[in-house]
Amino acid sequence: MGSIELPQRCLIFLGEVTDPSMAKTAFGLRDWAPQRCVGEYSLPGCTVSTGLPRLTPTQARERGADGFIIGVANFGGILAESWIPILLEALGAGLDVVSGMHSRLTDHAQLSAAAQRYGRKLIDVRKPAAGIPVASGRKRTGKRLLTVGTDCALGKKYTALAIARALQARGLPATFRGTGQTGIMIAGAGIPIDAVVADFVAGAAELLTPDAAPEHWDVVEGQGSLFHPSYAGVSLGLLHGTQPDVIVVCHELGRTHLVDVPEYPVPSLFETIDLNLRLARRTNPQARCAGISLNTAALSPSEASNVLEEHSSRLRLPVADPMRGGPAFERLVQACIAQ
Amino acid sequence: MGSIELPQRCLIFLGEVTDPSMAKTAFGLRDWAPQRCVGEYSLPGCTVSTGLPRLTPTQARERGADGFIIGVANFGGILAESWIPILLEALGAGLDVVSGMHSRLTDHAQLSAAAQRYGRKLIDVRKPAAGIPVASGRKRTGKRLLTVGTDCALGKKYTALAIARALQARGLPATFRGTGQTGIMIAGAGIPIDAVVADFVAGAAELLTPDAAPEHWDVVEGQGSLFHPSYAGVSLGLLHGTQPDVIVVCHELGRTHLVDVPEYPVPSLFETIDLNLRLARRTNPQARCAGISLNTAALSPSEASNVLEEHSSRLRLPVADPMRGGPAFERLVQACIAQ
Numbered sequence A, B: 001m002g003s004i005e006l007p008q009r010c011l012i013f014l015g016e017v018t019d020p021s022m023a024k025t026a027f028g029l030r031d032w033a034p035q036r037c038v039g040e041y042s043l044p045g046c047t048v049s050t051g052l053p054r055l056t057p058t059q060a061r062e063r064g065a066d067g068f069i070i071g072v073a074n075f076g077g078i079l080a081e082s083w084i085p086i087l088l089e090a091l092g093a094g095l096d097v098v099s100g101m102h103s104r105l106t107d108h109a110q111l112s113a114a115a116q117r118y119g120r121k122l123i124d125v126r127k128p129a130a131g132i133p134v135a136s137g138r139k140r141t142g143k144r145l146l147t148v149g150t151d152c153a154l155g156k157k158y159t160a161l162a163i164a165r166a167l168q169a170r171g172l173p174a175t176f177r178g179t180g181q182t183g184i185m186i187a188g189a190g191i192p193i194d195a196v197v198a199d200f201v202a203g204a205a206e207l208l209t210p211d212a213a214p215e216h217w218d219v220v221e222g223q224g225s226l227f228h229p230s231y232a233g234v235s236l237g238l239l240h241g242t243q244p245d246v247i248v249v250c251h252e253l254g255r256t257h258l259v260d261v262p263e264y265p266v267p268s269l270f271e272t273i274d275l276n277l278r279l280a281r282r283t284n285p286q287a288r289c290a291g292i293s294l295n296t297a298a299l300s301p302s303e304a305s306n307v308l309e310e311h312s313s314r315l316r317l318p319v320a321d322p323m324r325g326g327p328a329f330e331r332l333v334q335a336c337i338a339q
Helices: A020-032 A057-062 A081-092 A109-118 A156-169 A181-187 A198-208 A232-242 A269-280 A301-315 A326-337 B020-032 B057-062 B081-092 B109-118 B156-169 B181-187 B198-208 B232-242 B269-280 B301-315 B326-337
Strands: A010-013 A037-041 A067-070 A096-099 A122-124 A143-149 A174-177 A217-220 A246-252 A261-265 A288-295 B010-013 B037-041 B067-070 B096-099 B122-124 B143-149 B174-177 B217-220 B246-252 B261-265 B288-295
Touching: A010 A020, A010 A057, A010 A081, A020 A037, A020 A067, A020 A181, A037 A057, A057 A081, A067 A081, A081 A096, A081 A109, A109 A122, A143 A156, A143 A232, A143 A269, A156 A174, A156 A181, A156 A217, A156 A246, A156 A326, A174 A181, A198 A217, A198 A232, A198 B198, A198 B232, A217 A232, A232 A269, A232 B198, A232 B232, A246 A269, A246 A326, A269 A288, A269 A301, A288 A301, A288 A326, A301 A326, B010 B020, B010 B057, B010 B081, B020 B037, B020 B067, B020 B181, B037 B057, B057 B081, B067 B081, B081 B096, B081 B109, B109 B122, B143 B156, B143 B232, B143 B269, B156 B174, B156 B181, B156 B217, B156 B246, B156 B326, B174 B181, B198 B217, B198 B232, B217 B232, B232 B269, B246 B269, B246 B326, B269 B288, B269 B301, B288 B301, B288 B326, B301 B326
Parallel strands: A010 A037, A010 A067, A067 A096, A096 A122, A143 A217, A143 A246, A174 A217, A246 A288, B010 B037, B010 B067, B067 B096, B096 B122, B143 B217, B143 B246, B174 B217, B246 B288
Antiparallel strands: none
């Protein structure tokens, strides 16, 4: 109850996309959940490829696929009528269909009828599952890390994925916990936290990161920012419910004003750490900041290296760009798990 | 769009209630919106009365009523089958039916069919209306006051109602803005803020308190507490979206631990003021705390007077119990509107 569960092995659908930035979910799946990707399928006109083998739904089914994931965004989040035939074919071939679009698969009469006929599921990742409780505030066993941000859309999901993978590479039990549509598709499960009714957001975060073995890490994808006038409430509910032992603050170098509300300045890293810890300590008095994930995509490697060092000595914390990895990222990961 | 609009003159339904504490909505309507109350109606076995004239739905309609409000809570929030005949009679008499219960009127087939047949509305006050936008963070004209709390359920609605009435008594344009089911029924409009999808909570607060004349006050019913591990996200979204010029902090004397989560201590008044202002100033840098509303229901009048004075000199702020009124409350109201 409460968490969305997705099919475990999938064929990724690229539609007719020609702009790679519209296929972020497909690339995210390929890069972060390759064991769950069986192949790709696209329609005539599509110029983007993940490099995965091209398979029909029936071929994918024969290779063990149980799902067909719509891996592209669409202007307006609308289900394209040109996609319906292949979605019907996928259902007929025995695949569940997964979508992260605003318009719901289950609202489409023809798809609903076909899903029922073939005994398959239509899974809308933006729609929370039923059964999410009000948060209890009770301390849970196991360890939790939450990525938080100075703003939206600057690398909280990517940072959580990279840290979870680094922990696993060190032999530590770690689970990435998806809270947005792409994160959930990559994880194969999760709760779309910003689509939950407000009273249940902290409860959703508790449900997403249940009691676990003492040495296990849940690495949770953050949402929004405590400083964003549109979404701060979501961020606070997620922070309180996650009860993180560790936060990692994500920031994009050079961003000065918030997404969608340019009259709001980006807060300082110091202020972001301070406010997140102050609020986090209400539900976990031991919460601490392990370091900063800095998005340095705009810089050359040597520039980036200098900037990371500058920030690190100024803040006296590990500062790394997970996209670049290297010793700086190793130090950040080490700081996350240090006692 | 977005705000629920209720019928303006109502017959209040008391069911078969025998415990006055289960009829809080009925008493709230009588006390705070008497101009909207035409009469009451109850079923055999009911021992509670608001003192309003007893009328049938048809009699109420003849006296100008357009609504029939369920003014009692029910264990489990379930619509009692014994109520259906009178609800059908109310619809037939030309009244819209209003409910704040968990179970929805619109889910009841017989009521839905009757409403359609008679051209009347079934209004579930816990269900947000469609069309609530994401918050813009834009500064709006007019003035806003928000009641906030150290905890849930300690007088935020009552305080907002009392302040709105006191402002109106001084000849100032002021509107009480309901954010919970009873508050909305009293106001005759509003948004059930904790039932809104998380991404839209701040947007709902913006919608609820739109641009107004420079001297107009929106007095907004607060929800939850920034310190409550279950509901803090709701409180922050409401705080950010309201952009209050003034907050009034509500507290119940002697309460030491939070409702439903007794392992969480009630924060100090100082900490509550400080955290609310720090967060409020993100969307309104001029936010200030005008004073404290202290629920002293457990004390004698002279004890209460001493406690209010003690708190006031310690905090250097007006401290009043709106239930008791008097000079202390006058000072609090004056501090709210002081420039």
